[in-house]
Amino acid sequence: MHNFKTILLLFTFTALMLGCEDDDDADNTPLVLNAGTLSGGPFTFAVDGQPDMVSGVALDASNLTGSIQNFVITDDERNILGLPPTLEAVEGVDFDEAGTGACYIYHITYEMGLTGLEAGANLDGLSGEFALSNFLVVNRNALNAGMLVGGPFEFLVDGMPDMVNGINLNDAELNGEVQSYVITDDERNILGLPPTLEAVEGVDFDGAGVGSCYIYHITYSGSLTGFEMGENLDNLSGNFSLSNFIVVERNGLNGGVLSGGPYEFTVDGMPDMATGLELDASEVTGSNQGFVITDADLNILGLPPTIEAARGVDFDEAGVGVCLIWHITYEDGIVGLEAGGNAGNLEGFFALSNSITVTRNGLNGGVLSGGPYEFTVDGMPDMATGLELDATDVTGSNQGFVITDADLNILGLPPTIEAARGVDFDAAGAGVCLIWHITYEDGLTGLMAGENVADLEGFYGLSNSITVTRNPLDAGMLSGGPFTFTVDGTPDMVSGITLDATNLNGSNQTFVITDDAGNILGLPPTMAAVMGVDFDAAGVGVCYIWHLTYEDGLMGLAMGQNANDLDGFFDLSNFITVTRE
Secondary structure (H helix, E strand, O other), rough: OOOHHHHHHHHHHHHHHHHOOOOOOOOOOOOOOOOOOEEEEOOOEEOOOOOOOOOOEEEEOOEEEOOOOEEEEEOOOOOEOOOOOOHHHHHHHHHHHHOOOOEEEEEEEOOOOOOOOOHHHHHHHOOOEEEEEEEEEEEEEEOHHHHHOOOOOEEEOOOOOOOOOOOOEEEEOOOOOEEHHHHHHHOOOEEOOOOOOHHHOOOOHHHOEEEEEEEEEEEEEEEEEOOOOOEEHHHHHEEEEEEEEEEEEEOOOOOOOOEOOOOEEOOOOOOOOOOOEEEEEEOOOOOEEEEEEOOOEEEEEEOOOOOOHHHOOHHHHHEEEEEEEEEEEEOOOOOOOOOOOOHOOOOOEEEOOOOOEEEEEEOOOEEEOOOEEEOOOOOOOOOOOOOOOOOOOOOEEEEEEEEOOOOOOOEOOOHHHHHHOOOOHHOOOOOEEEEEEEEEOOOEEEOOOEEHHHHHHHOEEOOOEEEEEEEOOOOOEEEOOOOOOOOOOOOOOOOOOEEOOOOOOEEEEEEEEEEEEEEEEOOOOHHHHOOOOHHHHHHOOEEEEEEEEEEOEEEOOOOOHHHHHOOOOEEEEEEEEEEOO
C-alpha cells in the first residue's frame, strides 16, 4: 500500500508529463471541451487506521473532448490534494490517511498551456482551456461510538447496593472494530471497563463513595494505548471514539440545616436553654436521626434524641466554655456515637448538619484602671486615688471590691469604689496589695477577710487586679572602711566614706554612731561631721557608723539611748565598723 501523499505526487508528475506531448495537428477551430461524466459512490468511510479505497468508479467518455486527460482529487474547499492520471490510480488512493473530512473526485480535460493544475493549488485558480466533470463525494467520517440513552442516576451512599438500569445504546451509526464501556470519575480517571451493557448494569456505585461517575460507550480499531484502570481518558492514543456520557451522582447522607442562635449565656446558676432551635429537614436522608452536643474539640457531651430534648438541655450546668449542637443522620452499624466519644472519630454511614454555637461565659467583673500605685510606708495616708471601674460588660447580681496581699489572702472588702479609694495602704505596712472588683451570685462562700480568693466557691467573676506596692523607708548604702585605730592620744578620724542615695527616701536624714551594743554615742548630722569625729577619744572598743532616715515623731533618737529602741517610721543603712585598739 502506497502512502497517500506519495501516490498523489506521483499522479501529479505523470499528468504533467502527459501534457508535454506536441500537438502539431492543432488548427484554429474553436474547441468545446467535455470532461465526460463520472459515476459511482458516494463513498463513506470510517477513519480507523484501516485502508479505505473507492471502487466501482466509471467514466462515461462518449462525449469526451480535449487533448489531455487526468483525474483531480480535492478537499471540500476545492484545494487540490492529488492528480491521479488514471482511473486505476484513483482506485488505489487510501482515503483513510487523509483523516476526517470530505474529498471530491473529478475528471479533467484540458489543452496545453493550462496553469494552476498542481497539488496545493485550488481549482478556482486554474487558467487556460479545460473542462471538469461532475464530482464524486468521498466522506471520511470519524469513528462513531453511538448514543447512550438513560439516566441520569442519583443514589444515596448508605451501604446499600446501587445499580443503574434502563440504559440503551443507539448504534445506528456505530462503527469500529472493538466495542466496550468505560466508567470514570468526574476528572475522567478510568474506574472500570465493563465489556457489555449487562456488566455496566451490574456495577455497585454505592461502593465508590460520594462523588460523580460518568458512563461512556467506546469504539476503537487497531491498537489503543492508555485503555486501562487508573489511566485517564485524555491520555488515550489510537483510533477511537467515545459516546456521550451518562451521569451517576453518588450523594452522601444529608443531616439537614439547623437554625437558631448562636447562643450566649452567663454561667450563674440559672438554667440556660437553646430555645428557638429549629431543623430544616426538607432534604434530610438516612434511616436514623438524632442530635449531638459536643465541646469545641468535638468531644461528645450528650445525645438528645429529639429537637425537643435538645431545646431542653441546661447549658449552665456545663460551666464556662463552648458547646456545639449538631443534627445527625446515620445508618445502622455506626461506631463511636456515644457520650465520651469524639464526633471526629465516627465510623459508618452518617452525616452531620451545620452546628449551632452555644457560648457559656463566666461572670464578668469588669475592668479596673488606675495605678499601679507605689507608696512609701512613712506614717502618711496613701490612697488609690484615680481608681476607676469600666462596668460596661459587668454581669452578676452582687458587686463589691476585694483587697488581697500578693498571695491572694483577703485583707479587706470595700463595698464600693469610693470605699476602695478611701483605703489607707500606709497602715498595711511594707508589702504588695492587689485591688479587685468582684461580681457574684447568692451562695458564694469564702468571701471574707482572712480567707483566700483561691478558695472561693460559687458563681463569681473577678476583674483584673491593680497593684499597690508599699515600700519601706530606705536609708541608702554606706561604703568605706572598716577602720582600725590605736588609742594613743593622737586624733583618729575616718575618711573616704560615701553614701549611695539612689533609693534613699524619708523626710529627715542623719548619721548615728553607736557602740557594738547599739548604744547611741553620737548623732553627726552630715557626712562632714562624721569625718570630723575623733575616735581616739572614745577609748578602746568598737564603734558603728550608720545612716538614718526617718519621719517626724521618731522616739528614742538621742545620745545615751539605744538604736534598738527607736520607735516610729525610720530605716537604718548598713554600718561601717571602727575598731579602737
